[in-house]
Amino acid sequence: MQIGIVGTGLVGSTAAYALVMQGIGRRxxxxxxxxxxxxxxxxxxxxxxxxxNPLEIHAGDYPDLAGSRVVIxxxxxNQKPGESRLQLLQRNAAVFHQVIPQILTHAPEAVIVVxxxxxxxxTHVAARITKEAGLPQSRVLGxxxxxxxxxxxxxxxxxxxxxxMHVHAxxxxxxxxxxxxxxxxxxxxxxxxxxxxxxxxxxxDDTVRERIDEQVRRAAYHIISGKGATYYGIGSALARIVASxxxxxxxxxxxxxxxxxxxxxxxxxxxxxxxxAGHGIMASLPLPLSTEEHNALRHSAELLKEHIAA
Numbered sequence: 001m002q003i004g005i006v007g008t009g010l011v012g013s014t015a016a017y018a019l020v021m022q023g024i025g026r027r028x029x030x031x032x033x034x035x036x037x038x039x040x041x042x043x044x045x046x047x048x049x050x051x052x053n054p055l056e057i058h059a060g061d062y063p064d065l066a067g068s069r070v071v072i073x074x075x076x077x078n079q080k081p082g083e084s085r086l087q088l089l090q091r092n093a094a095v096f097h098q099v100i101p102q103i104l105t106h107a108p109e110a111v112i113v114v115x116x117x118x119x120x121x122x123t124h125v126a127a128r129i130t131k132e133a134g135l136p137q138s139r140v141l142g143x144x145x146x147x148x149x150x151x152x153x154x155x156x157x158x159x160x161x162x163x164x165m166h167v168h169a170x171x172x173x174x175x176x177x178x179x180x181x182x183x184x185x186x187x188x189x190x191x192x193x194x195x196x197x198x199x200x201x202x203x204x205d206d207t208v209r210e211r212i213d214e215q216v217r218r219a220a221y222h223i224i225s226g227k228g229a230t231y232y233g234i235g236s237a238l239a240r241i242v243a244s245x246x247x248x249x250x251x252x253x254x255x256x257x258x259x260x261x262x263x264x265x266x267x268x269x270x271x272x273x274x275x276x277a278g279h280g281i282m283a284s285l286p287l288p289l290s291t292e293e294h295n296a297l298r299h300s301a302e303l304l305k306e307h308i309a310a
Contacts, residue, residue, distance in 0.1 A: 001025045001246050004068040004107060006099055007075035008032040011115055013041040014235030015072055015242075016057070020045055023053030024243045029060045029068065033075075062102040068110045069246045072238055073126065075099050076116035089307060092116060093125050100129045108135060111245045111280045114142040115238055119175050120256050121307050124269035127258045137258055139280040144256030144271035145171040145179055146237040151219050152181055155212045160202055162188055169193075170254050171216065172271050172287070173300030179271075180297050181213055184290040241276065248278035257281050263298035268305045 003025045005012045009032075016028055028045075032038035038059040046057045058064065065071060076092045096116075103112060112130070114123040123142030130140050148171035150164075157164030169186040173179045186193040197204040215222075223230045244251040256271040273285040289297065 002027040002029060002068045003242060003246070004029045004031065004065040004071035004103070004110065006031045006065075006071060006073050006103065007116070008034075008038045008041045009074060010229050010231040011234055011238075012072065012074040013045070014231040015074070015115070015238040016041070016045050016235075017048065018235045018239035019242065020048055020052050020055050020057070022239055022243070023055070024239055025055065025069075025246055027056040027058070029058050029064045031060055031062060031065065035059065035061075062106050065103060065107040065110070068107045070113060070242050071103050071107055071110045072113045072115060072242065073099060073103070074115045076122070089118065089121055089310065092122060096122060096125045097129065100126050101133070104130060104133050104135060110139070112140045113238060113241055113245075114140070115234060117175075118307065119143055120269050120271070120304050123256050124258060124308050127269065136280070138282075140257070141241070141274070141276070141281055142256040142269070142271075143175070143234060143237055143241065145173070145175050145254045146241060146271075147233045148175060148179055148216055148219075148271075149254045150233065150237065151216045152212070155215055156186065156188075156193065159208065159212065160188065160193075160197065160200070167193075170273055170287070172254060172273070173297050174270055174304055175256065177217060178296075178300035178303050179217060180289075180293055180300060181216060182287065182289065182293055183209065184293060185287060244276045245278060245280065250275055250277045250282065252276075252285065255281075257284070259284065263294060263301050265298060265301035265305055268301050268308065270301055270304055 008030050030038045042057050042059040114126050116122045119142040127137045127140040131137050152169050152171050153164040153167040157167045170182045171179050188196040220230050252273050253276050254271045258269045275282040
C-alpha cells in the first residue's frame with residue numbers, strides 16, 4: 001500500500017515519520033519542488049526504519065505517485081511580512097492549480113488529504129479542481145479540526161483526570177479562530193460532561209471553560225511563538241486519517257469536506273464529524289447542537305464562505 005506526500009517541509013516530513021513509527025502502509029513516496037530537500041528527508045527517515053517498521057521510503061516526482069492509495073498534500077507558500085490573508089490564499093490557490101492536476105493525472109484513484117493552510121479553503125480549491133476533472137469530490141478531504149478535536153479532548157481529560165481516549169468531544173467549523181467547541185455534546189464514556197463533573201465534585205464553571213477554549217483555539221499561536229511552527233500534532237493527525245483510509249477503518253473524524261449546505265450557508269467547506277473509509281468521505285454526521293453552538297457554526301461558515309468567494 002503506497003502513500004504519497006507532496007511537500008516535504010516540517011509537516012510533510014513529520015507525517016512521514018509518524019507513518020513509519022506506526023507502521024502505516026508499506027511504501028512512502030515523497031515529492032517536492034526542491035528535489036534535494038525531498039531526498040534528504042527520505043534518507044533521514046529511511047535511517048529510522050530499522051528502529052521502527054519495515055517501510056520503503058523514496059524521493060520521487062509526480063509520476064512516481066502512480067498506484068498510491070492516499071496522497072497527503074502539504075505543499076504551499078508561507079505568509080510574507082505585510083502580506084494579507086487574501087494574498088496568501090491567492091498564492092496558495094495558484095500552487096494548488098499546479099499540484100492537484102498532477103496528482104489527479106498520475107494517481108486518479110487516490111484519496112487526497114490536504115493539510116496546507118488555510119486548510120478549509122485549500123480543501124475547497126482541491127475539491128473543485130477534482131470535480132472539474134470529472135472525479136468524485138468525496139475522495140478529497142482536509143485535516144480540518146482533527147487536531148483541534150484532539151486538543152479539546154486532551155485538555156478536558158487532563159482537567160477531570162480521565163484518559164482522553166474516553167472523552168468524546170468535537171471541534172467543528174473552521175480550523176481557525178471561529179471554530180466551535182461542542183461543549184453541549186461532550187461526554188465521558190456515555191455520561192454528559194457536566195453530569196460527570198457534578199458527580200465527582202469537579203468544577204466546570206465559565207472560568208474553566210474559557211481557559212480550555214483559549215488553550216484549544218489559540219494553541220497554534222502559543223506553539224509558533226515558542227518554536228516557530230507546529231508539526232508533531234498535525235503529523236500524527238495526518239497519520240491517523242491515512243490509516244482510516246488505507247485500512248478502510250470507517251472512523252469518525254472531524255476532517256473538512258465540501259458541504260452543499262450547513263447552518264443555512266451553501267457550498268462551503270468546513271469540519272464536521274465525517275465517516276472516513278477506504279474511498280474517502282462516506283457520510284457527514286449531523287450534530288444536535290445547542291442554539292449558541294448552531295449560531296457559532298453559522299458564523300464560522302459565513303467567514304469561510306467569504307474567503308472561498310475571494
